Amino acid sequence: MKTRIVRVLVTDDHPIVLDGVTLALQNTPWLQVAGYARSGREAITAVERLKPDVVLLDLRLPDMLGPEVVQALRAQDSAVKIILFTAYPDHAALDAALAAGAHGAVVKDTERDDLVDAIRRVMAGERVLCINAAGSSGAALSRKLREHGLTRREYDILRRVAMGETNPEIAVALGLTRNTVKTYLQRTLEKLGARNRVEALSRASQLGIL
Incomplete structure (x- = not known):
């Protein structure tokens, strides 16, 4: 055979x-x-x-x-x-x-x-x-998130942004309202010192978060 x-x-x-x-x-x-x-x-x-x-x-x-x-x-x-x-x-x-x-x-x-x-x-x-x-790797992720003041929920939303999902799509996937997703995302940008999504993804990648 x-x-x-x-x-x-x-x-x-x-x-x-x-x-x-x-x-x-x-x-x-x-x-x-x-x-x-x-x-x-x-x-x-x-x-x-x-x-x-x-x-x-x-x-x-x-x-x-x-x-x-x-x-x-x-x-x-x-x-x-x-x-x-x-x-x-x-x-x-x-x-x-x-x-x-x-x-x-x-x-x-x-x-x-x-x-x-x-x-x-x-x-x-x-x-x-x-x-x-x-x-x-899960423990490593938790450690990195703590180091940069990010919550697991903020990370989950940022990861979905990295995958190209829109706020409405993220809201459906995570069972949140669109405004809640927007709030989480804005908070994440502030913590990463980013002005927009692109900068946030770049910064998160540099830090080893994404």
């Missing part, structure tokens, strides 16, 4: 990572690197064009937030499996990216066999967390 070939799209803005992953995967007969992307937008286009089975996705890309990329990829192809590939297992965006629909997370310094096994398990329908600080 012929083994199915699993095609992987590698998304990372560092060439050395692209080379390293290719080297790690090329010795596995049932894995094939379908292509590369160096930004979130490139990944979205590549998924439409290449139809990979798995996207190995860097959590921190130059043009889009991790959770935003995950949501866009899932909208592009609901069948594609997404594995976050990060050097920052404690980054607050990890939880948000998993909540947006990612199927797993692997740290970049993982062994080749563990990376291959994570891909195999995700393809089998499992949710896989191969991170040194597995389960600690």
Whole structure:
């Protein structure tokens, strides 16, 4: 019986990572690197064009937030499996990216066999967390929010803004009134020292909150 070939799209803005992953995967007969992307937008286009089975996705890309990329990829192809590939297992965006629909997370310094096994398990329908600080990202997020005076509700609203949702959509999703969402958002902007949503998202990303 012929083994199915699993095609992987590698998304990372560092060439050395692209080379390293290719080297790690090329010795596995049932894995094939379908292509590369160096930004979130490139990944979205590549998924439409290449139809990979798995996207190995860097959590921190130059043009889009991790959770935003995950949501866009899932909208592009609901069948594609997404594995976050990060050097920052404690980054607050990890939880948000998993909540947006990612199927797993692997740290970049993982062994080749563990990376291959994570891909195999995700393809089998499992949710896989191969991170040194597995389960600690929630604690890391809570710590970062406290450091900057943000509440969990304010974070939830900011995360949905990052995913492109409007105030009315956020209100429906969280069971709040539109005015309440607007109030929370204004308070969040003030705490982050931002004049508008774009500045707030940029500031939150710099602080490791998103």
